[in-house]
Amino acid sequence: MLKQRTLKSLIRATGVGLHSGVKVNLVLRPAAPDTGVVFRRVDFEPPVDLLTDPQAVVDTRLCSGLAKGEVKVATIEHLMSALAGLGIDNVFVDVDAAEIPILDGSAGPFVFLLQSAGIEEQNAPKRFIRVKKRVEVKDGDKWARLDPYDGFKLTFTIEFNHPAIDRTVSTVSVDFAEQSYVKDVARARTFGFMQDVEYMRSNGLALGGSLENAIVMDEYRVLNTDGLRFADEFAKHKVLDAIGDLYIVGHPLLAAFAAHKSGHALNNELLRALLADASAWEIATYEQAADTPVGIARLFELQAV
Numbered sequence: 632m633l634k635q636r637t638l639k640s641l642i643r644a645t646g647v648g649l650h651s652g653v654k655v656n657l658v659l660r661p662a663a664p665d666t667g668v669v670f671r672r673v674d675f676e677p678p679v680d681l682l683t684d685p686q687a688v689v690d691t692r693l694c695s696g697l698a699k700g701e702v703k704v705a706t707i708e709h710l711m712s713a714l715a716g717l718g719i720d721n722v723f724v725d726v727d728a729a730e731i732p733i734l735d736g737s738a739g740p741f742v743f744l745l746q747s748a749g750i751e752e753q754n755a756p757k758r759f760i761r762v763k764k765r766v767e768v769k770d771g772d773k774w775a776r777l778d779p780y781d782g783f784k785l786t787f788t789i790e791f792n793h794p795a796i797d798r799t800v801s802t803v804s805v806d807f808a809e810q811s812y813v814k815d816v817a818r819a820r821t822f823g824f825m826q827d828v829e830y831m832r833s834n835g836l837a838l839g840g841s842l843e844n845a846i847v848m849d850e851y852r853v854l855n856t857d858g859l860r861f862a863d864e865f866a867k868h869k870v871l872d873a874i875g876d877l878y879i880v881g882h883p884l885l886a887a888f889a890a891h892k893s894g895h896a897l898n899n900e901l902l903r904a905l906l907a908d909a910s911a912w913e914i915a916t917y918e919q920a921a922d923t924p925v926g927i928a929r930l931f932e933l934q935a936v
Contacts, residue, residue: 633757633917633927635720637661639749644740646732649706649821649840650694655728659748662721664755667881668714670697670704674727683711683879685903691896692834695876696730705730708895709821712875713741715883716812717750720757736820736844737860738871742813756916759927762886764911768900773892775901780887781924782808787869788891793824795853800863803870808925816874818860819867822846825854873898880906885915885924 641660648655662669670681679702681687689703690696696705704724710731714722716738724731734740767776784806789796805816823845840847846864847854861867869890876898877884890897905911917923 632919633923634752635664635755635757636718636750636752637663637666637721638719638745639751642744642748644732644734644744646734647844648728648730649733649736649844651705651728651730653728653730655726655730655732657732658723658725659744660723660725661751662723664721664753666721666723668711668720668722668724668878670707670724670726672702672704672727672729673725675702678725683707683881685879685899685906688879688895688899691894691899693895695879695895695899697879703729706733707731707879708872708875709733709736709738710741710875711878712871713738713745713817715874715878716817717742717745718757718883719745719750720882721753733821733840733844736846737818737868738816738875739818742817756918758882759885759915760880760882760905761913761915762884762905762911763913766901766905766908766911768897768904770897770900773890773894773897775888775890775893775897777884777901777905778887778889780885782806782927783884784808784887785870785873786887786889787866787873787893789866789869790892791865793848794851795848796865797862801866803863803866805867805870807927812874816867816871819864819871820844820846820860821868821872822848822865825849869893877902882914883927885927 638661644657668683672679681697681699687697689698694706695708762777786804788802880902
């Protein structure tokens with residue numbers, strides 16, 4: 632049986648919120664089977680739980696954020712991406728501010744935290760959402776879609792008219808039957824442009840952004856002295872974001888995701904469109920290892936406990 636996963640022990644981290652600029656304390660804790668990923672604002676009395684659900688996503692300005700009434704948790708996508716990449720189904724995310732810390736701007740530090748806590752299989756079948764037919768959403772020249780696929784594959788194309796962004800690596804395709812989330816995706820950082828900083832900060836965004844937690848470019852070049860981690864890091868980070876955004880649906884997908892210039896808003900719209908069409912998806916479990924799709928079996932082999 633392909634089993635659900637949680638953490639072996641709790642683990643803590645402290646960082647700064649990318650958009651809020653405030654100090655954030657984070658605790659990741661084990662959770663029982665079928666709990667899902669639950670964000671808990673522990674700075675409220677009593678604490679407030681926010682469950683991952685596409686309908687709960689309310690803020691998609693440069694991040695994905697959840698809300699329950701007036702209580703919010705923003706910038707969840709990098710942590711969600713790491714959880715998806717390591718196959719973790721159930722975890723409590725305790726946080727004492729309205730944003731998950733940005734750390735180095737990638738999912739790499741979250742992968743390190745999760746692996747340090749240890750990953751434990753649980754005596755319950757892992758539940759997938761299997762896409763049965765194409766679902767697509769569009770916004771002008773931007774689009775995102777899901778197609779049936781016996782595994783999990785993502786293809787993303789970006790378009791930026793900037794000399795530092797090589798057009799030859801503006802499309803990235805990652806198939807987890809062949810590639811490793813940890814090695815090939817997790818370390819790709821978020822990025823931004825100096826000319827946008829003043830506008831973003833006047834709108835209460837990127838207050839905690841720096842060269843320590845993002846790739847930053849002026850009109851001509853990358854300003855980070857260490858350069859890029861991958862030649863295609865810009866497009867690869869969009870894949871990282873999409874993995875996190877899609878995991879908000881509550882279960883890993885069996886699907887091929889493709890997108891052109893998509894972002895958090897369109898990714899969320901795609902999930903809502905999928906769930907709205909009951910004929911487009913079904914829940915799948917795998918009681919026998921031999922029945923597991925090659926792409927999924929390979930993913931969990933690469934990210935072995």
